[in-house]
Amino acid sequence: xxxxxxxxxETVVGSFRAHSEYDPLPALQRxxxxxxxxxxxxxxxxxxxxxxxxxxxxxxxxxxxHWLQMDKPEEFNRILDEFLARxxxxxxxxxxxxxx
Numbered sequence: 194x195x196x197x198x199x200x201x202x203e204t205v206v207g208s209f210r211a212h213s214e215y216d217p218l219p220a221l222q223r224x225x226x227x228x229x230x231x232x233x234x235x236x237x238x239x240x241x242x243x244x245x246x247x248x249x250x251x252x253x254x255x256x257x258x259h260w261l262q263m264d265k266p267e268e269f270n271r272i273l274d275e276f277l278a279r280x281x282x283x284x285x286x287x288x289x290x291x292x293x
Contacts, residue, residue, distance in 0.1 A: 227279075229252070229273075229276045231272055232254065233257055237253065254272070
């Protein structure tokens with residue numbers, strides 16, 4: 194919170210404004226590769242990326258703050274490795290780019 198208080202007001206307001214105006218759904222819908230959203234229970238809200246209709250699978254990660262990969266790196270890496278292994282095993286291209 195000290196960093197937030199130290200940031201210029203214009204920076205904080207501009208960041209929140211940009212975040213509230215951005216619609217990630219078109220980009221998520223254009224992406225044809227596999228998706229995984231790793232969330233905390235706090236992120237399990239109607240506006241969470243996994244609930245926006247772009248159909249990413251998701252897994253809930255407990256006992257962390259905002260930076261899941263830093264709070265529990267071994268568990269985060271295990272989840273990511275399992276996701277990548279499922280992609281490799283299914284033969285699904287990682288993205289449209291890999292199908293060209």
